[in-house]
Amino acid sequence: MADLRINFCGIESPNPYWLASGPPTNSGEQVMRAFDAGWGGAVWKTLGDPIINVNSRFGAMDIGGASIAGFTNIELITDRPLAVNFEEMAAVKKRYPDRALIASLMVESRSEWREIIHRSEDAGCDGIELNFGCPHGMCERGMGSAVGQEPRVLAEITSWAREFSSIPVLVKLTPNVGDILEPGLAAVGSGADGLSLINTIKSVIGVDLERMTPLPAVSGEGTHGGYCGPAVKPIALHMVGALSRDSRIAAPLSAIGGVTTWRDAAEFIALGAASIQVCTAVMHKGYRIIEDLVEGLSEFLDANGMASVSELSGRATPNFREWGDLDLNYRVVADIDADACIGCQLCYTACLDGAHQCIHINQARCHAWHGEPDHGQGVRAQVATPVEHKAPAQSDARVPWVDEAECIGCNLCELVCPVPGCITMREVSEDARSESWNERVGEAAL
Amino acid sequence: MTKSAASPRLAPDRLERLFDDAKPAYSYAEARIEAERCLNCHDAPCVRHCPTEIDIPKFIGQIASGNTRGAATTIFEQNMLGASCARVCPVEEMCVGACVYQGFNGQPIAIGRLQRHATDEACADERATGRRLFTPAAPIGRKVALIGGGPASLACAAHLALAGVQADIYERDSVPGGLNTTGVAPYKMKCESSLDEAAWLLSHGAHLMTGVAVGTDISFALLLDEYDAVFIGVGLAEVRTLEMDGPGVWTATDLIRAIKTEQGFALPPSVRRAVVIGGGNTAMDIARELAMLGVEKVTVAFRRREAEMSAYAHEWAGARSCGVVLRENLTPLAAVNRDGGLCAARFKETESGREIELACELLALAVGQEVGMQAMKAGVRQNANGTVWVDPATRRTSLSRVYAGGDCINGGREVVDAAADGRIAANAMLAEWSVEKGSG
Numbered sequence: 001m002a003d004l005r006i007n008f009c010g011i012e013s014p015n016p017y018w019l020a021s022g023p024p025t026n027s028g029e030q031v032m033r034a035f036d037a038g039w040g041g042a043v044w045k046t047l048g049d050p051i052i053n054v055n056s057r058f059g060a061m062d063i064g065g066a067s068i069a070g071f072t073n074i075e076l077i078t079d080r081p082l083a084v085n086f087e088e089m090a091a092v093k094k095r096y097p098d099r100a101l102i103a104s105l106m107v108e109s110r111s112e113w114r115e116i117i118h119r120s121e122d123a124g125c126d127g128i129e130l131n132f133g134c135p136h137g138m139c140e141r142g143m144g145s146a147v148g149q150e151p152r153v154l155a156e157i158t159s160w161a162r163e164f165s166s167i168p169v170l171v172k173l174t175p176n177v178g179d180i181l182e183p184g185l186a187a188v189g190s191g192a193d194g195l196s197l198i199n200t201i202k203s204v205i206g207v208d209l210e211r212m213t214p215l216p217a218v219s220g221e222g223t224h225g226g227y228c229g230p231a232v233k234p235i236a237l238h239m240v241g242a243l244s245r246d247s248r249i250a251a252p253l254s255a256i257g258g259v260t261t262w263r264d265a266a267e268f269i270a271l272g273a274a275s276i277q278v279c280t281a282v283m284h285k286g287y288r289i290i291e292d293l294v295e296g297l298s299e300f301l302d303a304n305g306m307a308s309v310s311e312l313s314g315r316a317t318p319n320f321r322e323w324g325d326l327d328l329n330y331r332v333v334a335d336i337d338a339d340a341c342i343g344c345q346l347c348y349t350a351c352l353d354g355a356h357q358c359i360h361i362n363q364a365r366c367h368a369w370h371g372e373p374d375h376g377q378g379v380r381a382q383v384a385t386p387v388e389h390k391a392p393a394q395s396d397a398r399v400p401w402v403d404e405a406e407c408i409g410c411n412l413c414e415l416v417c418p419v420p421g422c423i424t425m426r427e428v429s430e431d432a433r434s435e436s437w438n439e440r441v442g443e444a445a446l
Numbered sequence: 447m448t449k450s451a452a453s454p455r456l457a458p459d460r461l462e463r464l465f466d467d468a469k470p471a472y473s474y475a476e477a478r479i480e481a482e483r484c485l486n487c488h489d490a491p492c493v494r495h496c497p498t499e500i501d502i503p504k505f506i507g508q509i510a511s512g513n514t515r516g517a518a519t520t521i522f523e524q525n526m527l528g529a530s531c532a533r534v535c536p537v538e539e540m541c542v543g544a545c546v547y548q549g550f551n552g553q554p555i556a557i558g559r560l561q562r563h564a565t566d567e568a569c570a571d572e573r574a575t576g577r578r579l580f581t582p583a584a585p586i587g588r589k590v591a592l593i594g595g596g597p598a599s600l601a602c603a604a605h606l607a608l609a610g611v612q613a614d615i616y617e618r619d620s621v622p623g624g625l626n627t628t629g630v631a632p633y634k635m636k637c638e639s640s641l642d643e644a645a646w647l648l649s650h651g652a653h654l655m656t657g658v659a660v661g662t663d664i665s666f667a668l669l670l671d672e673y674d675a676v677f678i679g680v681g682l683a684e685v686r687t688l689e690m691d692g693p694g695v696w697t698a699t700d701l702i703r704a705i706k707t708e709q710g711f712a713l714p715p716s717v718r719r720a721v722v723i724g725g726g727n728t729a730m731d732i733a734r735e736l737a738m739l740g741v742e743k744v745t746v747a748f749r750r751r752e753a754e755m756s757a758y759a760h761e762w763a764g765a766r767s768c769g770v771v772l773r774e775n776l777t778p779l780a781a782v783n784r785d786g787g788l789c790a791a792r793f794k795e796t797e798s799g800r801e802i803e804l805a806c807e808l809l810a811l812a813v814g815q816e817v818g819m820q821a822m823k824a825g826v827r828q829n830a831n832g833t834v835w836v837d838p839a840t841r842r843t844s845l846s847r848v849y850a851g852g853d854c855i856n857g858g859r860e861v862v863d864a865a866a867d868g869r870i871a872a873n874a875m876l877a878e879w880s881v882e883k884g885s886g
């Protein structure tokens with residue numbers, strides 16, 4: 001079994017999975033149960049001046065049959081007294097010395113930061129995470145994402161924390177910025193030992209059409225909330241990758257955003273994450289998801305000959321490039337496996353309406369613009385004559401086929417096909433020489 | 447003769463009440479989960495295998511989006527009997543049998559149950575809100591007589607009424623719905639559902655006259671004189687009986703009718719064993735109904751071999767799952783009586799020629815029905831097997847103003863075929879009149 005232990009800027013953890021700051025880390029009793037279940041660490045629900053929450057405070061977006069594809073909340077930081085929180089944290093650390101315990105903090109003044117950091121250290125925390133990310137409620141009070149969006153303020157508070165803290169300082173970034181490198185560089189430039197990202201995204205999850213209220217509704221009114229869950233993973237992956245590939249960012253990254261399975265986690269690690277934090281998936285399915293998060297990752301590492309998580313970390317980062325670096329001569333075409341095909345013809349519709357009109361079926365006359373040198377670009381005003389396409393001899397009545405010469409290799413059909421592996425993209429690079437856009441414009445400039 | 451726009455009801459004390467639905471109604475949550483699975487196939491094979499060509503992926507998508515009324519409208523536009531078809535269609539042989547999931551995980555979309563959900567919910571919404579799914583057009587000054595009040599005529603009448611045509615249904619029975627009311631197995635659909643559906647169909651403006659047998663109480667010729675067109679939807683009238691009779695001997699259709707519609711009807715307590723003669727779907731239905739009613743041993747006796755039974759595979763499997771057993775290669779000879787009651791059925795084994803007896807206290811004959819048009823003297827051309835000849839595109843008979851549909855043209859198929867015929871005939875009449883109008 002692969003070694004799943006990590007050392008995150010000095011914070012040790014038996015596996016890379018930490019509970020992200022949120023409802024699952026609200027209390028000592030919860031965190032203890034999570035540690036019993038197997039979580040490697042926990043970032044405590046953000047501490048600060050206790051607040052008052054509203055009802056209701058969550059909302060979700062279901063897609064197709066899947067509930068909670070996206071999640072939103074308008075809850076604030078802890079609503080329990082600080083003393084109680086610190087007491088419970090100390091008890092947790094005492095009982096689970098091998099797990100990573102991190103205090104998430106959010107206060108205003110320099111003196112408040114000094115005090116809360118010292119109390120975190122006294123409670124036995126392994127590190128602190130500065131919450132510069134919360135995009136609702138707290139930012140209106142000059143905290144949370146109000147800080148994360150202002151690199152100067154962020155740098156100042158980070159340097160205070162670095163000054164007061166004898167344990168590692170993580171800065172949790174907000175994705176509600178134009179370029180994640182700005183706050184990322186500001187944080188590491190002012191002493192952050194590690195970066196956590198992403199916090200939630202400003203959003204309105206839906207509108208109740210009966211009450212005419214944005215959701216979640218608080219007595220007939222709503223406000224924007226923080227978006228998270230599976231739907232935000234691509235945004236988080238991009239931001240983690242963008243920091244990971246920048247040579248100026250040496251601090252380890254704790255990836256957060258939509259992690260639900262070990263595969264999500266492996267993807268984040270491959271793009272440069274050193275630890276993984278999870279919130280929504282636990283709120284949805286409970287602490288027990290840790291079992292397969294651990295097993296699946298370990299299984300994956302074993303199967304791929306990697307002895308530890310660190311061997312996976314950043315493996316995909318060098319391949320994360322700018323568009324201008326990509327090879328313009330690389331070509332693939334869609335290949336349909338007639339034996340696996342169930343004849344739904346979703347690929348046909350997708351290619352016809354959403355791609356390049358090069359998948360054909362029996363019985364149908366093709367309305368694509370064939371025979372035009374520019375595939376019809378210039379003759380939209382004319383009505384094209386439908387073309388009869390000859391089916392390959394072996395073709396089953398409902399199995400579509402691809403006109404390879406016309407296929408632009410976009411892989412839409414592969415994505416819509418309900419049968420995994422039925423449509424594959426076959427490499428047909430005619431020109432072995434690779435050439436990127438940057439190279440091409442570079443040559444032209446010479 | 448009773449003339450009413452509403453549909454008559456049945457007494458509550460009927461045996462069919464004992465049956466649970468084999469395919470119960472979905473809640474919205476259940477329907478949505480199922481609906482979300484539909485792939486929305488191009489040129490969907492399920493549609494191609496629906497005789498009424500309902501746009502199945504469209505209505506399923508409408509259920510998924512929460513547009514239940516839209517889903518019902520999509521269904522009814524093609525099939526006004528969408529509610530009963532949802533329950534009684536042999537979907538395994540039609541839409542569901544063609545669903546692409548058959549070739550993927552073997553779990554095709556439950557199209558019938560989704561259709562039931564959409565039609566039931568939309569009709570309930572109509573009743574609750576008074577907002578109709580369909581509004582009849584203003585009268586266009588045409589009138590049509592429909593003979594028989596079964597699925598074919600009801601569908602045709604509803605389409606006509608919606609187009610502003612006066613549609614008068616003449617039904618010899620006391621209730622509308624034909625075999626949908628009196629024949630369909632009660633674990634698929636109860637009489638109430640069929641009568642509710644008939645009431646809903648009639649509520650678009652058609653008229654129902656019950657207790658009128660055309661040919662006996664009123665002549666076909668008179669109808670042809672009085673109306674712009676006549677639709678024949680008389681179904682299959684006469685049951686082919688074997689030379690078997692006496693106490694305890696029933697035709698399957700009579701017995702099913704009694705189970706479904708007769709107040710206070712019960713199987714005599716002496717009935718522990720039953721023999722059903724036949725190999726078609728009606729034989730499977732009555733065998734299964736008897737087994738479900740607690741008859742200990744139900745045997746289907748069939749003339750030839752299992753593979754030659756005309757019953758659908760899923761119907762035979764359903765009967766078998768209720769404990770029904772099959773005896774092959776038996777030619778029926780006689781009902782055997784003892785002490786004034788039935789004690790056995792006698793058969794000849796086809797191969798050995800040996801005579802055998804199967805002990806039973808009830809014998810049901812399910813050996814088919816045929817078209818009985820003689821009494822009506824309609825004068826339309828009939829095919830060799832007695833069915834009414836129609837033009838496949840219009841369902842028009844050999845007489846220019848006479849149309850026909852349902853079992854009487856196909857020799858006994860499904861409710862959905864009757865529904866398709868009704869719509870096609872109605873549209874053909876409307877097209878005919880608009881051409882006449884155009885040229886005149």
Ligand SMILES: Cc1cc2nc3c(=O)[nH]c(=O)nc-3n(C[C@H](O)[C@H](O)[C@H](O)COP(=O)(O)OP(=O)(O)OC[C@H]3O[C@@H](n4cnc5c(N)ncnc54)[C@H](O)[C@@H]3O)c2cc1C
Pocket residue numbers: 534535536593594595596597598599616617618619622623624625626629630631634658659660661679680681682683699702727728731822851852853854858859860861862864
């Ligand atoms: C036992 C049994 C089970 C069945 N189960 C199913 C099933 O599960 N699914 C399915 O799809 N189909 C089933 N069918 C077939 C289905 O019921 C018929 O295909 C359908 O009802 C045909 O409709 P129809 O309108 O043509 O005829 P019918 O339903 O037979 O209706 C004809 C009507 O015309 C009336 N009539 C006849 N002659 C006259 C006259 N001279 N004057 C006035 N009225 C007259 C009759 O009283 C009757 O009401 C079953 C049939 C039987 C017998």
Ligand SMILES: Cc1cc2nc3c(=O)[nH]c(=O)nc-3n(C[C@H](O)[C@H](O)[C@H](O)COP(=O)(O)O)c2cc1C
Pocket residue numbers: 020021022023045046071072073075076077078104131133134172198199200227228229230232256257258259277278279280281
């Ligand atoms: C209900 C809720 C409350 C949250 N509270 C906090 C918080 O107090 N502090 C914080 O830093 N992040 C908080 N978050 C953000 C999460 O820690 C995490 O960054 C975000 O949800 C993305 O991860 P996920 O997709 O795994 O949920 C909260 C998220 C949710 C859903």
Ligand code: SF4
Pocket residue numbers: 336337340341342343344345346347348398399400416417418419422423
């Ligand atoms: S989408 Fe896939 S399964 Fe469906 S027709 Fe195309 S290749 Fe076949």
Ligand code: SF4
Pocket residue numbers: 333334350351355356357358359402406407408409410411412413414
């Ligand atoms: S890859 Fe794109 S263009 Fe090629 S067949 Fe598939 S959908 Fe059409």
Ligand code: SF4
Pocket residue numbers: 344483484485486487490491492493502503506544545546547555557
């Ligand atoms: S064949 Fe099945 S999956 Fe395809 S549209 Fe019909 S019901 Fe949906």
